[in-house]
Amino acid sequence: MHFEYNDKTTTLAKKLSAFMEKHVYPIEQSYTQSFLNSPTPWKTPAIIDELKEEARAQGLWNLFLPEEYLPYGAGLSNLEYAPLCEIMGRVPFSSEIFNCSAPDTGNMEVLAKYGSDTQKATWLEPLLEGRIRSGFAMTEPDVASSDATNIETSIEKKQDSYVINGHKWYTSGAMNEDCKIMIVMGKTDPTAPRHKQQSQILVPMDTPGVTVRRPMAAMGYLDEPVGHAEILFDNVTVPAENIILGEGRGFEIAQGRLGPGRIHHCMRLIGCAQRALDMACQRVNQREAFGKPLAKQQSVRESVAQMHCDVEQARLLTLKAADQMDRHGNKVAKDLIAAIKIVAPAMACKVIDEAIQMHGALGTSQDTPLAGMYAYARTIRLADGPDQVHMMQLGKSLIEKQQEAK
Incomplete structure (x- = not known):
């Protein structure tokens, strides 16, 4: 067992640490304080977009995606990525600068691993480029969502579309102005075996029937400008090709x-x-x-x-x-x-x-x-x-x- 990082990781860690020292720590306090009484708390500050360009130019971009997803990511293993993720974790908001923040990382992994070619072209590519952000809608207020089989949001097939009805909260990422797409988990067949009832489907934020009711605080923090939304889905209709991988695979x-x-x-x-x-x-x-x-x-x-x-x-x-x-x-x-x-x-x-x-x-x-x-x-x-x-x-x-x- 080796307890030293390999040369690739060591080199990237030095670059990342230098970037944090030069660009991130100096703005940390002003960044977090900028949302106090802000009229646009869900708008990503311009300084983050500027730093994203710089990070991308330095090759500090999409570090989380492993080798099987090349050319999308940096081709790092989980072990190689771990110390880099730790460095970013020293300033929690910094992950976005390197396009490595949740829930976008998980959504990109899902689309890269399970998405169709159309889904990848429409949503994965702009996420990989950092042009948009995304949300993940799984947790519900009315059921114990720690057991994913309890999820009650319905995803009903009607001809060439799916109609979604339900109530979600703590939908991470959905408050941000740049959030354009959500992955929503719900039930397509309540009569199927317990672990085959659920499906995941892509729902654009601007789809009629999607209502963002309010931001949800976590321990008193609203986590601006990303946020965690309470969302109602009222007869939300999306094309059938928005289902990910197929019914019952959620x-x-x-x-x-x-x-x-x-x-x-x-x-x-x-x-x-x-x-x-x-x-x-x-x-x-x-x-x-x-x-x-x-x-x-x-x-x-x-x-x-x-x-x-x-x-x-x-x-x-x-x-x-x-x-x-x-x-x-x-x-x-x-x-x-x-x-x-x-x-x-x-x-x-x-x-x-x-x-x-x-x-x-x-x-x-x-x-x-x-x-x-x-x-x-x-x-x-x-x-x-x-x-x-x-x-x-x-x-x-x-x-x-x-x-x-x-």
Whole structure:
């Protein structure tokens, strides 16, 4: 087992870190504050579009797409992409600059893997070029959406069209002015076997019957300019060719999408946690309490040591999961993917919380990114499947493997 990144990753990591130092960290606070009382909170600031052009010119573009999707992406494996995603995760909004932000990454993966030639030409190509953004509509307020088979939105075939009716919320990406297309999950056949009832379909945002009711806050944050929308679908009609892969394939697509999506969130959260730890180490050297620097307080040193151990453990587990995905595929690596989805968000919550504690009141304020990072980490304990679902599935799998080994 090797614990060093290869030359390709090391080179890209240096370029990416230099880009972040020169272009992203200097605008971080002004960017996040620019949405306060903004008349256009869902419009992406011009500076992001400018930086996207620069990132693309430097070859820091679509880094998330692996080799099988060339020439669309950078051709990196999950293991090669992991440290790059971590670097971007240090500033959560920065992923868009490199066209590596959710939910666009997952939607692009779905279209690249499952989309028809027409769907790719119409929606994948402009997404890959960063000309539009997208949304993913799965979660519903009236059912426990952690069990995807509960989804109630109906997708009914009528001649050469599908008619969609339902109520979604936390549709990530749908508030942004550049969001032009959604992937919507619903049921095409409620009488089919449980995992064959669902389908996924492409719905343009401007389709009649699509009503964005309101933005949904996550831990008090609206996540401008991307947002998470509550949406009503009232007899929304789209062409039959908008169905992805075919009727009854929605659950299959969701499983194919969420493996990489989950590990990307974990990678970003490790970046958040590492940055929180770095900030904590700087802070405790700058402040005095009870006659000596915080850095010389035993309890502070113990906390910093534990934070470091927690980040390193989560990072190594995430890299192992990425390596297994590359070597054996997402299905074989599902136990490790579940494990990191349990470990990484909880770790990030704990580490960021400790960093907030060391910053005192400042850590809860708008003058550091820590509060926003904490809200992101806490939200990811629910997004892409809550902790309890992953623990239930992982425990079931481990018990079954032990029984099979007898």
